Amino acid sequence: NISLPSLRIDAFSLDVMRKVQDIRKSSLTFAPEAGTQRMRDVINKGLTEKEIFKGAMDAFKGGWNRVKLYFMLGLPGETEGDIEGIARLSNDIAALYYSLPKDERPGNGRVDVISSTSFFIPKPFTPFQWVPQNTSEQFIEKQHFLSGKMKEQLNRKSMKYNWHDVNVTHLEGILARGDRRLSKVIYTAYKKGCIYDAWTEHFKYDQWMEAFRECGVEPDFYTSRERSREEILPWDFIYAGVTKDFLWREYMRAKEGVTTPNCKEGCSGCGSRAYEGGVCFESKNQI
Numbered sequence: 661n662i663s664l665p666s667l668r669i670d671a672f673s674l675d676v677m678r679k680v681q682d683i684r685k686s687s688l689t690f691a692p693e694a695g696t697q698r699m700r701d702v703i704n705k706g707l708t709e710k711e712i713f714k715g716a717m718d719a720f721k722g723g724w725n726r727v728k729l730y731f732m733l734g735l736p737g738e739t740e741g742d743i744e745g746i747a748r749l750s751n752d753i754a755a756l757y758y759s760l761p762k763d764e765r766p767g768n769g770r771v772d773v774i775s776s777t778s779f780f781i782p783k784p785f786t787p788f789q790w791v792p793q794n795t796s797e798q799f800i801e802k803q804h805f806l807s808g809k810m811k812e813q814l815n816r817k818s819m820k821y822n823w824h825d826v827n828v829t830h831l832e833g834i835l836a837r838g839d840r841r842l843s844k845v846i847y848t849a850y851k852k853g854c855i856y857d858a859w860t861e862h863f864k865y866d867q868w869m870e871a872f873r874e875c876g877v878e879p880d881f882y883t884s885r886e887r888s889r890e891e892i893l894p895w896d897f898i899y900a901g902v903t904k905d906f907l908w909r910e911y912m913r914a915k916e917g918v919t920t921p922n923c924k925e926g927c928s929g930c931g932s933r934a935y936e937g938g939v940c941f942e943s944k945n946q947i
Contacts (some may be wrong), residue, residue, distance in 0.1 A: 695745025725767030787910035903931035
């Protein structure tokens, strides 16, 4: 049996899955990212609820009865309603399966909807490179809130909820937007035995925090504060093909919940046209 990672919810992806899982169908993994349309617009996901439901129904009709959904908690501007939307969307997808006649339901007549959440980590060279990351306490609170909402759903027996480790997220957030001062921290943590951190059983969060203290570096400086537009960011000297002005404009559009079209639909002036190749020169609609 062959399993594939997260797919776009469209006919092409399902056709690929039919070919690779012709003998034994395992699960399909889709990534709605957020539980409400408002939140998907904020992150410019470009995916509607109608498309999500159609993809799920096509999967059920194609013989799958196990669907994995990937979401993020702690997105910029997130509300409790957006978090509850994850539980509602998961429940609605399970309900779609049970809306099929019993003789048309794949598997044993029961669906498994596994919803997983990771915690949002702002990254360089993205419109959210300026935003504060949620604190560990906020992440845990949101995780517990969603877990409670999952248990309230009508199809809760067909739903399962998994989540990411908050300590790993905290460290990832620090390293994601860190500067040269972290080099000493990383070396100090290494000397304390922090080597195989990608494996849960070897992750030594306490030793990492000790390394920060010993080096006089405050972790929350990199995670819990909002940057101003004027702040010089550690990675500003690197040209990644997308201008800082464009990223700021996208950040402002995200705050307003305004989506930006795909590059093939029209140029947004991101700056990568300077590379003189790719979609910027392939489409007649570009300026």
